[in-house]
Amino acid sequence: QVQLVESGGGLVQPGGSLRLSCVASGFTFKSHAMRWVRQAPGKGVEWVSEINSGGGSTYYADSVKGRFTISRDNAKNTLYLEMNKLKLEDGAVYYCEKATSSGVVAGVGSDEFGRWGQGTQVTVSS
Secondary structure, eight states: OOEEEEEOOEEEOTTOOEEEEEEEESSOGGGSOEEEEEEOTTSOEEEEEEEOTTSSOEEEOTTTTTTEEEEEETTTTEEEEEEOSOOGGGOEEEEEEEESSTTOOTTSOOOOEEEOSOOEEEEEOO
């Protein structure tokens, strides 16, 4: 079955950096677009970043553009999110999600993504 295991979260000071990872299994990772979303306490889910199946096209929310970098290693079935210059408002649980089918195109605002992991907590605090 599909599994997405996120890791790399933690406590960091404003201005700091973290690298999140998401190890995928149970499906053909290299054929699916992937994305990161986050949810802060008491708030809705916020789309953060998205990447196409090959890794050559990436997309970002305005709130993280220039600070976060999404990437993937299809040989390792792993999705990454490099987060720099972290702000207090970046604190949230971060989830990786997979496109529900290999036909889902990244970067077009599709909501055809599903979540199969528990997320990883990112806390930004001084």
